[in-house]
Amino acid sequence: MSQATTLELDGRTVEFSPGETLLDVARRSGVEIPTLCDDPRLEPVGACRTCLVEVEGQRRLAPSCMTPATAGMNVSTGSERVDRHRRTLFGLYLTDHPVPDGVGEAGDELLEMAARYGAPSDWGRLESRRGDRTSDRNPYVLFDAERCILCARCTRYCDEVEGVNAISLSSRGAETTISTADALSLLDTSCELCGGCIDVCPTGAMTEKLPRTRGQEEVPVEAVRTTCNFCGVGCQLDLLVDRQANDGRGRVVRTVSPEPGTTTNDGNLCVKGRFAYDFIDHPDRLTHPLVRGADGELREASWDEALAAAAEGLRGVAERHGPDALGFVSSSRCTMEENFLVQKLARAVFSTNNVHQCAAT
């Protein structure tokens, strides 16, 4: 191990690569450092202060997310000073955050961390002065300003990942909040309703409206990994399914994106992937093929019947009017393989070049 690329981390000698931060090195070495404003997709800002560590020879505690690993550094993440820092920092956060009966409520990373690091929760409560946008009529995103800890993950995500800049930090001091221009509804801004702000929020200050309005916030759910079928990109998403709902047939309560860095979509989704899951259990959804009878009425059929009816219809047109009377349009919701087969069907089976796909313009 060359001296030039090692440092001391809690008494262990660990190697690092150039460009790594202390946080990177710690994570790779299995040393836990709490973070709230960190997201692998975003530039570090060191704003939440939870990741401070002690570096020998430095007067001040250093934000590990922004401190480059340097040869020979002596870093401690568990010193008395760092411990006291975490306890008092989380203690202070709790004075400005809704705390339910027991600290450590699942789904709120701040409360979980406060419990894990033994933060005092008896320092009193401050009244939140953060402005909210409760009148925002957008159907998806709800901002609960009281729960906001201003880690600015949402605003940075909106800027750095989506390039949309619909929301920004606004005002200052204790009044600092997350706002659109003039506190407009998201619908009246550049917002694309990708819901990324909900996904990156560590405390549930940005939440989804639909499960709330349906009273489904608290139901136990199971995550089912699937591929989004709204387009051919193949984003992975996790459907959170309530198995008991609909008389045991189950119901998708909401959709979340997998951890950044684990799938091709890197934790990102668009408005359809994230919010358009309602059709899955919708009563109007077609779950069987329908074939129109001679009487003009639609009637449930088997796949064999339906396919035979389609084949007959297509063949009939080709025979009566020639193959170029047919046209095939496939969907970007199909996979590439399915699209390939559709053009095969057009060209090889029916001998026409009239084939198109909606994303091919």
Add this chain to the structure above:
Amino acid sequence: MDVDADVRARRASVPDVLEQAGGLAPGVARRVAHETGVPEAEVHGVASFYDLLARPDAKLRVCTGLSCRLAGADALLDAAKSAGLPVAEASCLAACDVAPAMLRDRDVVPAVTVDDVRRAAPDWTRLRSQAAPDDEPWRGRIGPDGADREQLVFDLAGDLDRSGAALARARELGPDAVLDALEESGLQGRGGAAFPAHIKWRGMVSQPPGPRYVVLNADESEPGTFKDRELLVRRPDLVLEGLTIAAQTVGAEDVWLYLRGEFGLPRRVLEAELDDAERSGRFGALRFHLHSGQGAYVCGEETALFEALEGRRGLPRHRPPLPIESGLWGRPTLIHNVETIASVPAIISKGGAWFRALGRTGPGTKLYCISGCVQRPGTYEMPLGISVDELLDAAGGCTGTLRAFSPGGAASGFLPASERTRPLDFAALGEAGSMLGSAGVVVLDDRVDLRDAVRDQLRFFEAESCGQCAPCRIGTHYLRDALDRQAAGDRDALAHVADVAWQMGEGSICGLGQTAAMPLTTALEHFPEEFSS
């Protein structure tokens, strides 16, 4: 055209364009976004950050700094409100020597009385005071009387010197000798951190080639401090010549002058001086850029000041990197306080050794501001290291029995009268758990309610925290709230102050949060009896 430079310039113009558009009001952010190409949410973020932009309806502001509160600011506020004038509170207006002060649009009106306010109503534009009856340029009191002018660095009472002699001397000496003179002088930054100036200058010189900037920090907003205002109004010649010598030495072609937005008068004085310099051509091809802030104390923190100049919310940056490596627009930047920069011409003309010998316990003279319970509040140029007693002597004495004093702005906390002979310098005050900071001395006599005084200072930090980091954003709110609860009879309200203050000191990103608990912690240490009920 350089596209990056264009984007940069348009972003930098956001605060000015917002000001011209009338500040934060429905629809403005969208219009400014169209004009500048900056997303509207970000424009809104900027507009809502700066006090002068965020509350455009407040045409008048009453200073609620400690010295102005002692001089009757509350009565002014009440009078203005009951007269139906469009009034709001301001943090400190850097006019503690002419307390109570008010802001009319972007101009400070000194020594305002309740009658002045009533006379102006209902037209806020008519607000005038005896101290500046026809809106003529006003000045604060300076001293000490009878000082030997040969022993003064600034000679605030002296005439403007437009000869350019110091600059010519610096050219003659060349950069190396200028740096040596600066080192020999021992000049330490006067903005609060007391960092040796020559180290920053040398650090600039050793940066790789490329554009670099010199920036003047004239944000002066620390409660109790007004010396930079007085220097700018009386000796703009020294400020511009000092900046020119600095730019020439470190190889900068652009100089940015950042003035707090409430410095309408100092700005006009500087503009006139710049016009004259341009006509005479005495500063060569150097480009000066004047910029007015929009109301935010935190922008005095140098990296927040860069953010403000770049047209963003004034959030302090992390360090490293230091400004000399990466400052304004990521370029090497030499930033100095007004007083530091104005010391340079004398150091070059009369020599580093001369400057060093002027001080008593540290190098040079110091512009001490004194206000509060004192007969002749003002700006006093005296040897570095005099005591409060000596300063009080020069300023006509305390108005009552000296009880406590704040030696260097709100962040220095309060010391008891028993410290009256301690040298007011960087080291000795540090040993007493305080600091010289910006040398804005506020004295309190035995009639002042110390708890009220502490509250004023806590309220200041709470209002001025940028809100970026939790220790400061929540801590400043918590401490003021705790003191209020204590005053209202909650005996346990202050139980966690020590832990909160510790966290603010350790966890905050910048100096604001790191020192914002000082007024309370020092008062609890030295005056526990004030907090026993």
